[in-house]
Amino acid sequence: MLSALAPALLGLGVATAIPLLIHLLTRKKTTTIFFPAAAFLQQREAGRSRKKRLKEIMILLLRTLSIAAMVAAGAGLLWHGLLAGQQQPAVIIIDASASMRQRLASGGTAFDQARALARQLTDQFSQRAVRVILATQPPTILGSETVAALPSEIASLLSNSQAGFGDGDHATVMNKAVALLPQGGDIFFLSDLARNSLSGIDRGMIPAAIHIHAIDVGGGGDNVAINAISSNPGTIIAGRSFSLTAHVMSVGTQLEKKEQHVQVTFRIGHSVYTQSVKITPGTTALATVQTTIDDIGWVPVEVTMTHDDVLPDDNRRYGQLFIAPSMPIILASDRDRDDPAGVVRPLWAAIKAAGWDVRHSDAVGLAQLDDHVIGNGLIITAGIENSIASETMAKHLQQGGTWLQILSSDADARLVLPGIEPPGQYSERIDVSDQERGIMTIGQARIDHPLLSGFQGRESMLTDMGAWRYRLSPRPPANDATVLLAYADGTLALTERPVGLGRWLQWNCSPALADGNLGRGEALPLILEQLPLRMLAQRKNNLSADAGRTQSVNSELIGPDQRSVANVGGVVRLSVPGIYRKTGGEIIAAAIPTLESDLRQIDPQALGFAQTNRDKVLTEAISTPLWSWLLSAALIMLCVEMALMGGVRKIAATQRKITA
Amino acid sequence: MKVTPSTIPRLSQGALELSARRAVEGLYAGRHRSPYTGSAVEFSDHRTYQPGDDLRTIDWKAYGRSDHLLIRRYREERDLPLVLIIDNSASMDYGQPHKGEWASVALAALALLAIDQGDRVRVMIGEQLDMPEMGGPTALKQVCHYLSSCSWSGTATLSNSIEPLLARLTHRAMIIYVSDLLFTPNALQRATQIISARGHELAVIHVLDRSEIALPETWGQCVIRDPEQGVPDVACDAEAAKPSFDAAMAEHIRHCRMILAASRADHHVGVTDQPVTDIIGQWLHRRRSRVC
Numbered sequence: 048m049l050s051a052l053a054p055a056l057l058g059l060g061v062a063t064a065i066p067l068l069i070h071l072l073t074r075k076k077t078t079t080i081f082f083p084a085a086a087f088l089q090q091r092e093a094g095r096s097r098k099k100r101l102k103e104i105m106i107l108l109l110r111t112l113s114i115a116a117m118v119a120a121g122a123g124l125l126w127h128g129l130l131a132g133q134q135q136p137a138v139i140i141i142d143a144s145a146s147m148r149q150r151l152a153s154g155g156t157a158f159d160q161a162r163a164l165a166r167q168l169t170d171q172f173s174q175r176a177v178r179v180i181l182a183t184q185p186p187t188i189l190g191s192e193t194v195a196a197l198p199s200e201i202a203s204l205l206s207n208s209q210a211g212f213g214d215g216d217h218a219t220v221m222n223k224a225v226a227l228l229p230q231g232g233d234i235f236f237l238s239d240l241a242r243n244s245l246s247g248i249d250r251g252m253i254p255a256a257i258h259i260h261a262i263d264v265g266g267g268g269d270n271v272a273i274n275a276i277s278s279n280p281g282t283i284i285a286g287r288s289f290s291l292t293a294h295v296m297s298v299g300t301q302l303e304k305k306e307q308h309v310q311v312t313f314r315i316g317h318s319v320y321t322q323s324v325k326i327t328p329g330t331t332a333l334a335t336v337q338t339t340i341d342d343i344g345w346v347p348v349e350v351t352m353t354h355d356d357v358l359p360d361d362n363r364r365y366g367q368l369f370i371a372p373s374m375p376i377i378l379a380s381d382r383d384r385d386d387p388a389g390v391v392r393p394l395w396a397a398i399k400a401a402g403w404d405v406r407h408s409d410a411v412g413l414a415q416l417d418d419h420v421i422g423n424g425l426i427i428t429a430g431i432e433n434s435i436a437s438e439t440m441a442k443h444l445q446q447g448g449t450w451l452q453i454l455s456s457d458a459d460a461r462l463v464l465p466g467i468e469p470p471g472q473y474s475e476r477i478d479v480s481d482q483e484r485g486i487m488t489i490g491q492a493r494i495d496h497p498l499l500s501g502f503q504g505r506e507s508m509l510t511d512m513g514a515w516r517y518r519l520s521p522r523p524p525a526n527d528a529t530v531l532l533a534y535a536d537g538t539l540a541l542t543e544r545p546v547g548l549g550r551w552l553q554w555n556c557s558p559a560l561a562d563g564n565l566g567r568g569e570a571l572p573l574i575l576e577q578l579p580l581r582m583l584a585q586r587k588n589n590l591s592a593d594a595g596r597t598q599s600v601n602s603e604l605i606g607p608d609q610r611s612v613a614n615v616g617g618v619v620r621l622s623v624p625g626i627y628r629k630t631g632g633e634i635i636a637a638a639i640p641t642l643e644s645d646l647r648q649i650d651p652q653a654l655g656f657a658q659t660n661r662d663k664v665l666t667e668a669i670s671t672p673l674w675s676w677l678l679s680a681a682l683i684m685l686c687v688e689m690a691l692m693g694g695v696r697k698i699a700a701t702q703r704k705i706t707a
Numbered sequence: 708m709k710v711t712p713s714t715i716p717r718l719s720q721g722a723l724e725l726s727a728r729r730a731v732e733g734l735y736a737g738r739h740r741s742p743y744t745g746s747a748v749e750f751s752d753h754r755t756y757q758p759g760d761d762l763r764t765i766d767w768k769a770y771g772r773s774d775h776l777l778i779r780r781y782r783e784e785r786d787l788p789l790v791l792i793i794d795n796s797a798s799m800d801y802g803q804p805h806k807g808e809w810a811s812v813a814l815a816a817l818a819l820l821a822i823d824q825g826d827r828v829r830v831m832i833g834e835q836l837d838m839p840e841m842g843g844p845t846a847l848k849q850v851c852h853y854l855s856s857c858s859w860s861g862t863a864t865l866s867n868s869i870e871p872l873l874a875r876l877t878h879r880a881m882i883i884y885v886s887d888l889l890f891t892p893n894a895l896q897r898a899t900q901i902i903s904a905r906g907h908e909l910a911v912i913h914v915l916d917r918s919e920i921a922l923p924e925t926w927g928q929c930v931i932r933d934p935e936q937g938v939p940d941v942a943c944d945a946e947a948a949k950p951s952f953d954a955a956m957a958e959h960i961r962h963c964r965m966i967l968a969a970s971r972a973d974h975h976v977g978v979t980d981q982p983v984t985d986i987i988g989q990w991l992h993r994r995r996s997r998v999c
Contacts, residue, residue, distance in 0.1 A: 077928045077942060083798030083889050084919045085933035087955040088948055089941045095948075 066110035116681035136176035142238035145643035147210040158210040161237040212594035218247035231256025239266030250655030261651035270299035272361035272644035365636040366590030375424030382430040401576035422446025429453035445547030470544035490535035501573035594637040787826035794886030800859035802916030833863040865898035903970040910973035
């Protein structure tokens with residue numbers, strides 16, 4: 048651990064030059080003597096001289112090395128002893144996210160490994176002020192926040208800790224750790240370094256005086272997870288068929304080359320369905336069941352999978368379904384609905400042809416809509432003559448409802464909602480019934496859009512649609528508007544814009560038979576068939592919340608263990624995956640966060656963090672300090688030198704004896 | 708150093724003499740045995756008379772005893788052709804007293820002794836054979852003059868010196884080589900074998916500085932450099948290296964002595980901190996005792 052050597056003390060390394068200086072200064076000056084009998088010296092003295100010089104160099108080298116070792120050892124001693132008080136503090140962060148519950152080949156979990164490593168580090172850093180933070184939600188500091196705990200205290204606290212679900216808000220944890228190191232120091236981040244590790248941490252925001260060491264505690268292996276549950280359509284209508292799909296992903300690191308067969312069991316309410324899926328490593332497979340539920344209300348869903356892997360927690364996933372009553376669709380118009388040539392009858396017929404129930408209303412009726420319809424259904428308007436329902440429509444959009452506005456009159460084109468920009472603004476009506484044989488061709492179509500999926504294979508319908516229409520005003524469409532259909536001259540035909548939680552669609556074509564043909568009466572039903580389904584599918588496709596997160600709940604909440612969940616100021620924490628039930632029948636499903644299943648490792652260095660080898664840290668924690676090795680080496684070198692010197696003296700004594 | 712006749716030490720005023728162990732082939736009559744027979748005082752042997760022989764040489768007494776005409780033969784005594792070779796290699800330029808100067812003085816002393824005995828001398832400096840064989844009162848002056856011109860450099864060995872010498876020597880001679888013998892024993896062995904095979908007599912005065920026999924401990928840590936650049940520099944601790952060096956040098960001297968003895972050549976070590984007269988005197992005494 049060379050870093051333990053104080054740089055200032057290393058200046059003493061100059062002392063290593065002392066033997067060299069002594070050697071040079073005390074070196075005997077040799078005189079050159081012309082001697083005719085040199086030949087008799089040459090044979091014997093040449094070899095002897097070489098040996099002697101070699102021996103001298105060795106002794107010099109040993110002296111220098113021994114002094115260097117002693118200086119380094121002394122520096123190490125000082126650094127470890129006298130200067131220990133000046134050592135920088137350290138914070139050890141233990142990743143407590145769900146991925147740390149993965150089992151290791153060595154036995155135990157990654158969290159157990161991190162815990163053991165943290166204990167050893169606290170022992171090793173006994174001279175430093177060490178804090179240990181558990182990366183829970185919110186972060187948990189083991190011991191006092193102001194005073195560093197003793198290693199024994201930390202060990203005791205660690206033994207009671209465990210990895211949670213949904214924990215691992217590493218950005219918050221890191222901010223906490225940085226706050227504990229105002230003067231700088233080291234942060235040791237003990238983690239499996241899975242995909243969600245170090246997420247959200249910007250290295251550039253951390254002071255340069257703080258060094259972050261990401262330490263991999265191990266992990267990885269075969270893992271197959273149920274990553275998501277989705278329904279189609281998103282909102283399930285009582286009595287209407289729907290499908291429930293489990294997304295089974297292979298997200299481990301040791302991907303087997305062969306396909307695996309996984310049996311997926313769906314428990315929807317009291318019904319149980321089983322599907323077998325074949326999953327290729329590194330890919331996603333879908334297990335889908337089709338069913339119908341007649342009862343309105345909340346239904347819990349539990350999807351389980353038979354697979355033995357390193358992270359069993361993600362082999363089970365919970366979800367909640369709300370079985371809604373039939374879709375409320377309201378067709379509002381101030382025109383006569385019995386007029387065969389009017390705009391109402393073709394629309395009425397098209398909705399009915401799509402299989403939906405529809406109620407008729409007018410502008411006044413819209414203004415007096417029930418609360419359960421506002422923000423929850425589809426309102427279709429055509430020929431609205433006044434703006435009395437503007438506020439109701441705005442509320443409907445903001446709360447998640449959908450409005451299909453058919454621009455069949457000048458009043459429709461001029462209708463504005465307070466504070467809401469329409470998808471497009473129209474100014475001038477263009478009657479093309481006398482031109483081009485009354486047919487206007489669609490020039491641009493987003494045929495891949497779900498709403499237009501009914502036109503796939505029937506694209507020819509788009510070539511003769513529209514009779515008269517409103518030209519787009521000089522103002523361009525709203526920035527977030529999507530143009531789904533546009534006429535050949537660039538005028539908008541079908542435009543969509545998200546407003547609040549809802550969507551506002553504008554259909555620039557009159558459905559009245561007198562005004563045009565609308566694809567000879569076939570195009571509108573194709574759109575109206577898809578619109579309610581697609582609208583609802585986009586709104587409610589999240590069947591579970593992330594376990595470990597908090598939620599606002601006003602009523603009492605009963606957890607999976609049938610115990611009441613602590614409610615602090617209207618906020619509860621869904622600590623474990625499962626079904627949570629509110630009073631009144633509403634349920635909340637909590638599931639392991641999707642990212643936690645992905646055990647593929649990240650590269651901390653790519654994120655700007657130094658990665659420290661785990662084995663190296665452990666080895667250094669139990670290894671003998673370098674200074675003691677250096678001291679031993681110095682002693683050994685001195686012994687060797689003494690032995691060499693003893694040998695020299697012995698030879699000299701023998702020679703003297705012979706001479707005498 | 709300038710060597711002059713006045714500075715040459717005289718060896719015991721006639722008590723010592725330089726005599727050849729082998730028969731020498733001097734050109735002139737002298738005091739040394741020669742292989743020649745003729746008019747002399749020392750009887751050699753008899754030979755059967757041959758027509759044409761001088762009638763005065765007939766041994767009539769022997770004729771009376773044996774009834775054969777026999778001629779008396781006498782061994783002639785000739786002078787000693789002495790070749791004095793001084794090693795002028797760079798290794799001789801060393802020591803206190805100076806090895807080269809000590810050797811020059813020793814050589815001059817030997818030359819003086821020989822000239823006084825009526826012998827003829829020739830001096831060689833390393834490989835240079837410039838000086839002719841000379842004798843008589845003027846020869847000493849020539850020897851001194853020649854030795855004074857000696858300079859110490861190079862890597863001369865005995866082998867190098869005798870090559871030009873043997874080409875010029877037509878008669879058996881005595882060769883005295885004054886050197887520190889700091890070259891390989893093999894070269895010494897080869898040279899002595901050649902000299903012996905030619906019938907010449909060899910004596911070697913082995914000149915050494917005291918530090919070359921016993922390495923001074925006071926040198927301490929030092930770098931030893933060979934003046935002849937034959938070996939690279941050696942860094943050593945003199946105190947530690949002394950035992951091995953002294954032993955090695957003693958072994959070298961013993962080896963040289965064995966090589967020379969094998970060729971019946973004299974070997975005498977002269978340490979320069981001792982007077983030249985003592986060293987030469989010791990050698991001549993030892994030599995005379997062996998000759999007798």
